[in-house]
Amino acid sequence: MFIVDQHTFVVHPGEVVAVTILKRSGPFLAAVSELSGAAWTRKPEPNGPLAAGSFIAPHQAGTRVSMAVVVPESRGPFDSDDSYEIKIQGATGEATSSLVPSPLRAQTRTFAFEVQDPDPGLTWCPKHKIVVRGRCPKC
Numbered sequence: 370m371f372i373v374d375q376h377t378f379v380v381h382p383g384e385v386v387a388v389t390i391l392k393r394s395g396p397f398l399a400a401v402s403e404l405s406g407a408a409w410t411r412k413p414e415p416n417g418p419l420a421a422g423s424f425i426a427p428h429q430a431g432t433r434v435s436m437a438v439v440v441p442e443s444r445g446p447f448d449s450d451d452s453y454e455i456k457i458q459g460a461t462g463e464a465t466s467s468l469v470p471s472p473l474r475a476q477t478r479t480f481a482f483e484v485q486d487p488d489p490g491l492t493w494c495p496k497h498k499i500v501v502r503g504r505c506p507k508c
């Protein structure tokens with residue numbers, strides 16, 4: 370999996386993508402949508418503070434897959450440090466994580482995955498966290 374930005378990723382056909390959501394404190398109230406463009410192998414459902422699941426990227430290059438994490442409005446007093454950490458990890462490449470603070474208003478975070486055939490000329494520089502063709506120009 371290559372990270373385009375915090376909410377957009379490139380995955381390879383058939384790549385297994387793991388999605389993990391961790392609630393720092395307080396009850397887990399976030400909900401994960403169905404996938405558009407693919408189906409959950411295991412849909413992330415909360416088990417205590419953690420919801421873990423995964424899906425397999427479609428085999429057709431050019432397919433787009435998306436999902437949404439809906440975090441509801443906080444009710445009553447809450448810890449201002451409380452948040453959801455959404456972590457996405459492909460079979461290869463770095464994991465990404467984004468933090469959604471426990472909100473005063475409901476928030477939806479959408480994540481999109483584009484399926485692309487592996488390009489053997491492209492590699493990942495773990496030091497600079499960028500996709501490069503051939504040698505990394507920053508190394």
Ligand SMILES: [Zn+2]
Nearest residue numbers: 494497505508
């Ligand atoms: Zn580099």
